Amino acid sequence: MLRSDLTVNASLSVDHTPLLLIDDLHFAYPDGRVALRGVHLRIARGEKVALVGPNGAGKSTLLLHLNGVLRGNGRIEVAGLPVSERTLSQVRARVGLVFQNPDDQLFSPTVFEDVAFGPLHMGLAARDVQARVERALALVGMSTYRERHPYHLSMGEKKRIAIATVLAMEPEILAFDEPSAGLDPRARRGLIRLLRDLPLTMLVSTHDMAMVQELCDRMIIMDEGRIVADGTAATMLDDEALLEAHGLETPWKERGVRD
Template sequence: MHHSIEIEHLSFSYPDGHPALRDVSLRIAPGEKVALVGPNGAGKSTLILHLNGILRGEGRVTVCGLPVEEKNLGRVRAAVGLVFQNPDDQLFSPTVFDDVAFGPLYQGLPPAEVERRVTSALAAVKMEAYARRVSHHLSVGEKKRIAIATVLSMEPEVLVLDEPTAGLDPRARRGLIHLLRDLPMTMLVSSHDLAMVRELLPRMVIMDEGRIVADGPTAELMKDEQLLEAHGLEKM
């Protein structure tokens, strides 16, 4: 049985020489729901972008048993649904429907199945009424929800979300928490929303300055005031 995510000794520097990941190792088992927290600039988004090969560092990254390398990228991207921090990086089609249909169409699914996937993904984020709208004219929170739908429609084995509640209003945030709670797949969720982390994600990985500085049960780490404070997190 393979891990959903297996990262071994991953290091990465941006082209300007800034080291963003320093010897990161992390294993996530199927069905685990894991939070990735830490201050701005800790390297959370950089780590996430390695999970489907958008960035390639030194070290080994394997998802669902597939090494993340050129020849596997198609399968890797079907297995790992990645929602970017900025929804403008995710939405590029003329309409919401086309954006949400893009993944299933690319997978070669028949039109009726694509339609079913789109309808169900839009319903999951409560955006059924938006199918014919123009994606890039939506509000930030609306875009965020559509970006999540573009990944749900692929029915991935692993869901990776970068700041999913940022910019959502309280009702949309609550809806998203309920949605994620009911999804069975493996999840890695980067967030500054510690209330959401506590409610939804039983395991917590803390990053700071490109390193993993703690990894354990959320309930335990949340009690460690010194640890939280040292890494810019607030006890709640």
């Protein structure tokens, strides 16, 4: 939970109790396309984990299972709470899902109303909603934007507001789908710093391997609906053969220069 006296600390300690647990998850779309083939995953509180792989690997499908948008066969628990029809409202308060396109999350006339939407639908008192909005906007460095119109903001600003909308729900884990997509270099660097400093567990689906290098200690590779590799990001990012086998590039090749 994000407390009002929370100190932002990039070195958030990691314990070994699974905050997210997935066992033998399978999923096929109505057209018969199989997207997940027996996924097993455990993420501890405090970890920042990159989820990488080629297009069609199942990354986005997996993210949409975390708060019940999609429902496959298998076991999913968030902070010990099984994801089921009965627990969806509780699970969705614990998992903050941030989409690739912030326009999918921003629809109100003002930034304040967008960020307040979730807490209001939790039935919180007006003063508690106000406090959550102010706290969330402060965490993303957008406190002065509360009365701005979201559709007039830059892509980088919209992404920060989209993150604030889920922070206002006080989640226990943040799940991102391509957070750096569409950003110019300055906005991308600012976003990476923001995510690095947020004291929350994260699962980040991305093709941005340089971002993985800067943000995540652990990396998971998915391909054809399965987890095919799971290990230390620094080690895996230096394994060019492994990355190329799964349609990925090392960060230095991605940038066209070796550090």
